[in-house]
Amino acid sequence: MGDNKYYQGSHRCELCLSKNQQIQAKDEVIRAKDAVIAAKDDAIAQLDLAVKQLKMQLRMASSSTVTKKPSMVNMKSASSIAQEEKDALTVYIRNVTESMTHEMLLKAFSVFGHIRVLNVVHAKACxxxxxxxxxxYQMALSASMVRVGSGQETVMTEMRVRRPHQPPPQQQSFSRKSSFSNIRAVSKDLKVDEGCDVSTNYNC
Structure with a gap:
């Protein structure tokens, strides 16, 4: 009788142990599934972050490309500003004779300060x-008259003035019986002025 009760009790313990093992196995499976789901969620989050970073880099690259291509208006304005800065430091010298060499003029005007560029045009005496x-620049401009060489010859200093750009004259048609005065007027309009500076029209 006692052995039978012991057997029943031990059998129940084995059943309880087996159920507990099954429950633990199920819990382990559930934890494994949860870990897989968490890993998937983490991978999706990292992929979204990488996509956002790539889009941001593409936007920055496109914006920098647009910035590197300035418009023609900005380029023209920059060149005009640079030209105005040069003109603001350039003195116009007139009454330059053939006997005045580049070295003589450079020596005469270097007493006012360092000269970046000295352009001598004997054809226009400037x-x-x-x-x-x-x-x-102000010292040279204020001097008004500067002695060159031995001091016997002098030159005059003035502010460099830019003349407004004029379009080339249009070709004028006239009849064969045009008067001599009309021909002279047309030839005068078509005459090309030889300036000191080929690229721009200035004082002389």
């Missing part, structure tokens, strides 16, 4: 001196 500083 020259242009671009100074490095506004102070040197």
């Amino acid at each position: 020259a242009f001196a671009e100074f490095a500083t506004p102070e040197a």
Whole structure:
């Protein structure tokens, strides 16, 4: 009788142990599934982050490409500003004779300060001196008259003035019986002025 009760009790313990093992196995399976789901969610989140970063890089690259291509208007304005800065430091020199060499003029005007560019045009009896500083430019301009060489000859200094650009004259038609005065007027309009500076029209 006692052995039978012991057997029944031990059998129940084995059943309880087996159920507990099954429950633990199910819990382990559930935890494994949860881990897989969490890994998938993490991978999806990382993929979304990578896509967002790639889109941001593409936007920055496109914006920088647009910035690197300035418009023609900005390029023209920049070149005009640079030309105005040069003109603000350039003195126009007139009464330049054939005997005045480049070295003589450079020596005469270097007393005011460093000269970046000295352009001498004997054909128009003028020259242009671009100074490095506004102070040197003002001193040369204020001098008005500068002695060159041994001091027997002098030149005059003036502010460099840019003339407004004029379009080339249109070809004018006239009859064969045009008067001599009309022919002279047309030839005068078509005459090309030889300026000191080929690229721009200035004082001389």
